[in-house]
Amino acid sequence: MSAAISPLAPKKYPSMPIVDGVRIATAEAGVKYKGRTDLLAMVFDEGTTVAGVFTRSKCPSAPVEFCRENLAGGAARILVVNSGNANAFTGKKGRATTAAVGEAAAGAVGAGRDAVFMASTGVIGEPLPAERITGFLEGMARDAKPEGWLEAARAIMTTDTYPKVATATASVGDVDVVINGIAKGAGMIAPDMATMLSFLATDAPIAAPVLQELLSKGTGKTFNAVTVDSDTSTSDTLMMFATGAAARRGAPVITDARDPRLAGFRRALNRILKNLALQVVRDGEGARKQLEITVTGAKSSRSAKKIALSIANSPLVKTAVAGEDANWGRVVMAVGKAGEPAERDLLSIWFGDIRVAHKGERDPGYSEEATSAYMKKDEIALRVDLGIGRGKATVWTCDLTKEYVAINGDYRS
Amino acid sequence: MSAAISPLAPKKYPSMPIVDGVRIATAEAGVKYKGRTDLLAMVFDEGTTVAGVFTRSKCPSAPVEFCRENLAGGAARILVVNSGNANAFTGKKGRATTAAVGEAAAGAVGAGRDAVFMASTGVIGEPLPAERITGFLEGMARDAKPEGWLEAARAIMTTDTYPKVATATASVGDVDVVINGIAKGAGMIAPDMATMLSFLATDAPIAAPVLQELLSKGTGKTFNAVTVDSDTSTSDTLMMFATGAAARRGAPVITDARDPRLAGFRRALNRILKNLALQVVRDGEGARKQLEITVTGAKSSRSAKKIALSIANSPLVKTAVAGEDANWGRVVMAVGKAGEPAERDLLSIWFGDIRVAHKGERDPGYSEEATSAYMKKDEIALRVDLGIGRGKATVWTCDLTKEYVAINGDYRS
Numbered sequence: 038m039s040a041a042i043s044p045l046a047p048k049k050y051p052s053m054p055i056v057d058g059v060r061i062a063t064a065e066a067g068v069k070y071k072g073r074t075d076l077l078a079m080v081f082d083e084g085t086t087v088a089g090v091f092t093r094s095k096c097p098s099a100p101v102e103f104c105r106e107n108l109a110g111g112a113a114r115i116l117v118v119n120s121g122n123a124n125a126f127t128g129k130k131g132r133a134t135t136a137a138v139g140e141a142a143a144g145a146v147g148a149g150r151d152a153v154f155m156a157s158t159g160v161i162g163e164p165l166p167a168e169r170i171t172g173f174l175e176g177m178a179r180d181a182k183p184e185g186w187l188e189a190a191r192a193i194m195t196t197d198t199y200p201k202v203a204t205a206t207a208s209v210g211d212v213d214v215v216i217n218g219i220a221k222g223a224g225m226i227a228p229d230m231a232t233m234l235s236f237l238a239t240d241a242p243i244a245a246p247v248l249q250e251l252l253s254k255g256t257g258k259t260f261n262a263v264t265v266d267s268d269t270s271t272s273d274t275l276m277m278f279a280t281g282a283a284a285r286r287g288a289p290v291i292t293d294a295r296d297p298r299l300a301g302f303r304r305a306l307n308r309i310l311k312n313l314a315l316q317v318v319r320d321g322e323g324a325r326k327q328l329e330i331t332v333t334g335a336k337s338s339r340s341a342k343k344i345a346l347s348i349a350n351s352p353l354v355k356t357a358v359a360g361e362d363a364n365w366g367r368v369v370m371a372v373g374k375a376g377e378p379a380e381r382d383l384l385s386i387w388f389g390d391i392r393v394a395h396k397g398e399r400d401p402g403y404s405e406e407a408t409s410a411y412m413k414k415d416e417i418a419l420r421v422d423l424g425i426g427r428g429k430a431t432v433w434t435c436d437l438t439k440e441y442v443a444i445n446g447d448y449r450s
Numbered sequence: 451m452s453a454a455i456s457p458l459a460p461k462k463y464p465s466m467p468i469v470d471g472v473r474i475a476t477a478e479a480g481v482k483y484k485g486r487t488d489l490l491a492m493v494f495d496e497g498t499t500v501a502g503v504f505t506r507s508k509c510p511s512a513p514v515e516f517c518r519e520n521l522a523g524g525a526a527r528i529l530v531v532n533s534g535n536a537n538a539f540t541g542k543k544g545r546a547t548t549a550a551v552g553e554a555a556a557g558a559v560g561a562g563r564d565a566v567f568m569a570s571t572g573v574i575g576e577p578l579p580a581e582r583i584t585g586f587l588e589g590m591a592r593d594a595k596p597e598g599w600l601e602a603a604r605a606i607m608t609t610d611t612y613p614k615v616a617t618a619t620a621s622v623g624d625v626d627v628v629i630n631g632i633a634k635g636a637g638m639i640a641p642d643m644a645t646m647l648s649f650l651a652t653d654a655p656i657a658a659p660v661l662q663e664l665l666s667k668g669t670g671k672t673f674n675a676v677t678v679d680s681d682t683s684t685s686d687t688l689m690m691f692a693t694g695a696a697a698r699r700g701a702p703v704i705t706d707a708r709d710p711r712l713a714g715f716r717r718a719l720n721r722i723l724k725n726l727a728l729q730v731v732r733d734g735e736g737a738r739k740q741l742e743i744t745v746t747g748a749k750s751s752r753s754a755k756k757i758a759l760s761i762a763n764s765p766l767v768k769t770a771v772a773g774e775d776a777n778w779g780r781v782v783m784a785v786g787k788a789g790e791p792a793e794r795d796l797l798s799i800w801f802g803d804i805r806v807a808h809k810g811e812r813d814p815g816y817s818e819e820a821t822s823a824y825m826k827k828d829e830i831a832l833r834v835d836l837g838i839g840r841g842k843a844t845v846w847t848c849d850l851t852k853e854y855v856a857i858n859g860d861y862r863s
Contacts (some may be wrong), residue, residue, distance in 0.1 A: 094786030128811040151532030161779030269787035366574030374682035375506030398541035446773030
């Protein structure tokens with residue numbers, strides 16, 4: 038709906054390698070959009086393990102409930118994702134759709150229905166007719182190719198202004214493995230339009246419980262540390278698939294999350310998760326600036342993160358950044374409203390390297406001119422030191438602009 | 451800063467009666483604004499009791515800390531309020547200012563410093579020079595008159611586009627008493643500009659602990675049930691003063707909050723609190739529409755209120771209302787993210803009398819045309835029934851418009 042590409046879009050895309058054991062197909066199913074792909078199938082070789090992290094919403098979409106059930110099996114053969122319709126708040130009809138798509142997808146790859154995973158993103162509350170999707174799956178499974186990660190990222194876009202991909206290599210034992218990831222999302226949610234979805238795959242041989250632990254722990258400082266508008270989707274889905282194909286090249290099968298041979302893999306995975314999460318923030322609806330918020334000196338890391346998110350979700354902080362205004366009074370307000378331990382007279386605040394407030398008062402060396410110059414940048418770093426402990430956390434968000442209101446308030450008129 | 455008066459402003463102001471035992475003075479102290487009053491003194495006869503409710507911010511302003519200390523005494527002789535500077539995040543200098551103003555105010559009315567109350571609203575982090583205020587207090591105390599409630603409301607405005615007053619009479623025993631109130635606020639907070647302040651006075655003879663209980667309980671469904679932007683001020687202050695002057699006309703002195711003779715007074719007080727709270731919402735920065743959100747059928751009233759506030763604070767719900775879009779998908783999202791018990795398949799949602807969703811699906815009789823016509827009104831009532839219990843709550847907010855972003859993001863540029 039928003040025509041222009043975000044000014045924070047990547048200048049170039051990485052060349053995406055194949056992931057041994059993964060094949061990709063996209064299609065123009067016409068669920069809602071015309072003249073673009075809106076259906077993605079990712080087919081996995083036998084032996085692929087799976088892990089997932091889903092929305093905390095108490096009203097999750099039908100596909101989220103479907104995936105949660107199948108995750109217990111720990112094995113995946115196919116992932117089906119459509120854009121244009123979220124299949125959320127669709128009641129019994131929604132469950133009938135996931136059942137029909139699940140059956141067709143299982144048939145297309147000759148697997149059990151518990152090896153199927155799916156996600157939907159788009160309008161909430163509109164029934165999603167399964168037949169728009171099911172007829173495509175057999176052909177897609179047959180024709181799927183190892184290449185096509187960027188096309189996969191395009192097929193799942195909604196209000197996104199650019200596709201989001203990331204890749205890394207790591208060693209498991211002495212064997213190189215690949216991790217690829219895609220994501221979509223332009224608000225934490227904009228239920229008529231958007232949601233956050235991300236899918237990763239690797240050829241590393243990693244048992245499902247280990248994969249789950251890696252993924253769950255990896256989200257804390259990445260996907261769970263970004264916010265566009267504080268609104269939580271009914272459909273947020275992050276899944277990772279490990280085909281294990283690298284075992285044929287001698288990679289050891291990892292069955293324990295404490296295995297030291299995972300160290301490099303864990304670092305590479307966390308880097309990809311952070312990369313994709315930041316791409317979502319940088320495509321935040323109406324975003325003109327990225328804002329990194331670091332809280333140090335808090336009572337605990339948990340407390341630091343709560344305060345950082347209170348700042349990141351404050352409309353007054355976000356509009357100030359949009360207005361290129363180093364309004365540290367609003368930062369103090371957001372620290373105060375977080376409800377976490379803080380002492381006004383110990384607080385210090387920096388924009389970039391410029392300390393604007395120190396020990397509860399305006400910094401004596403405060404320069405309006407230097408601060409204003411800094412606020413013109415398109416990446417703003419804000420740091421708050423509470424001076425009462427050793428807890429710290431960093432979160433990321435974007436500014437709140439008139440375009441956000443226009444995208445979310447004007448599109449029906 | 452915002453020139454135009456809110457379209458939701460009252461069409462006319464009530465004629466404000468005097469409150470026996472209260473005298474009022476305003477002045478152009480030039481704290482920050484030019485050519486308008488910015489200082490209010492309210493002088494109380496001896497024997498006046500006092501109650502107060504303050505911000506929950508962990509970084510409260512110096513005046514809030516000053517009032518909290520003095521509240522223990524339960525007696526008030528003078529209230530001093532300035533606009534233009536919040537005296538918040540001003541460290542030791544801030545405390546020196548409240549001490550100096552407190553001493554001057556006490557001297558002006560010949561009382562102890564513990565009978566002085568004060569509030570400040572405006573820019574955060576700028577030192578507030580006490581001498582801008584202290585020199586006026588003796589003259590103001592001397593010249594204060596029983597009339598002037600509307601002028602009092604004007605003197606404490608910041609980004610408000612209209613002054614906020616309300617009045618009611620009630621019987622205590624068989625004696626009529628008056629309750630007058632004023633308020634200011636245009637965001638829950640906009641620290642450089644705004645904050646929520648409200649002051650009430652009555653001539654009813656009510657002991658301080660009883661007054662405190664009435665006020666604390668009265669805020670739950672009034673001031674604590676409104677939100678403009680989810681941001682909590684460092685300075686929010688609601689105080690009430692009871693001069694007891696009506697005792698001379700035979701009103702009984704009330705020393706027990708359970709006294710049945712308080713019933714009418716309690717109702718009148720709650721009506722005024724709600725009236726003033728709604729005036730704040732209707733002057734919300736950039737507001738074009740008032741949104742009343744009622745949640746019924748929740749597990750408990752506490753749970754209902756948490757869900758109602760989750761809806762009221764959702765930027766996506768508020769922008770949808772600005773766009774006259776009955777976007778119930780976003781309402782579902784906000785219910786889901788509240789983290790309270792809810793079952794998607796039992797949810798029903800109404801805009802006005804139009805049921806748009808029923809038992810977890812779009813209502814079969816949904817009419818886009820009827821709903822769109824309703825959304826053009828300037829007062830929108832949204833109801834969500836959760837269908838799982840008997841808890842209910844109502845909260846009020848306003849829409850989120852481009853003007854909100856402009857007021858809070860553009861004013862420095």
